Amino acid sequence: MKQRLVQLIAQTELQVTEQQVQQLVGYVELLHKWNKAYNLTSVRDPNEMLVKHIMDSIVVSAHLQGENFIDVGTGPGLPGIPLAIMCPEKNFTLLDSLGKRIRFIKQVVHELKIANVTPVQSRVEEFQPEQGFDGVISRAFASMNDMVSWCHHLPAENGHFLALKGQFSEQEVAELPEWCSVTEVKPLQIPELEGKRHLVILTAKK
Numbered sequence: 001m002k003q004r005l006v007q008l009i010a011q012t013e014l015q016v017t018e019q020q021v022q023q024l025v026g027y028v029e030l031l032h033k034w035n036k037a038y039n040l041t042s043v044r045d046p047n048e049m050l051v052k053h054i055m056d057s058i059v060v061s062a063h064l065q066g067e068n069f070i071d072v073g074t075g076p077g078l079p080g081i082p083l084a085i086m087c088p089e090k091n092f093t094l095l096d097s098l099g100k101r102i103r104f105i106k107q108v109v110h111e112l113k114i115a116n117v118t119p120v121q122s123r124v125e126e127f128q129p130e131q132g133f134d135g136v137i138s139r140a141f142a143s144m145n146d147m148v149s150w151c152h153h154l155p156a157e158n159g160h161f162l163a164l165k166g167q168f169s170e171q172e173v174a175e176l177p178e179w180c181s182v183t184e185v186k187p188l189q190i191p192e193l194e195g196k197r198h199l200v201i202l203t204a205k206k
């Protein structure tokens with residue numbers, strides 16, 4: 001599995017250390033092991049997880065500006081765990097309302113010695129952080145309208161929302177609240193993944 005991950009990463013411009021590869025593979029192994037009991041993801045095959053979960057998450061690391069990020073509706077830690085492994089100098093709060101998913105993330109952080117992740121069990125609408133985030137990230141969480149509406153209190157003054165999406169939807173943009181606009185849409189290239197992927201960056205109007 002390690003060899004395959006190295007080959008996939010070599011098809012991108014990302015740089016990784018041996019330790020980061022070990023941690024990413026370790027995460028897939030834990031996801032595969034715990035999935036049987038905890039039903040964490042519908043992707044059952046570890047090789048498929050490398051593409052659909054690891055590569056799909058880490059390509060976003062090239063687009064993160066700032067220090068403090070929150071991954072809302074993180075589920076088993078996606079994209080937050082792979083991003084935290086790729087960016088050890090940044091801090092990631094991983095939030096989900098389901099206790100078993102947050103318990104799994106705590107175990108991952110402990111076993112893989114990941115120092116820059118704070119797991120939080122809460123509904124996002126009820127979470128009141130001490131300070132705002134440079135980036136509010138989500139994947140497979142909600143429509144963009146629901147995401148920004150539920151998370152409107154989370155970005156710092158110059159922070160952004162970052163939504164990982166498949167096909168870019170003009171319909172979703174049309175439904176956004178008046179106070180929020182799309183500032184950038186970045187197409188993402190994920191080796192061996194069929195279908196389009198985009199990172200949509202949204203900002204509150206000043």
Ligand SMILES: C[S@@+](CC[C@H](N)C(=O)[O-])C[C@H]1O[C@@H](n2cnc3c(N)ncnc32)[C@H](O)[C@@H]1O
Binds near residue numbers: 141
């Ligand atoms: C489809 S899963 C996506 C998980 C992960 N982001 C991924 O890409 O695989 C959506 C997650 O959002 C969580 N969720 C849904 N509504 C939420 C809310 N209001 N506050 C916090 N978490 C929520 C669910 O518990 C679930 O784990």
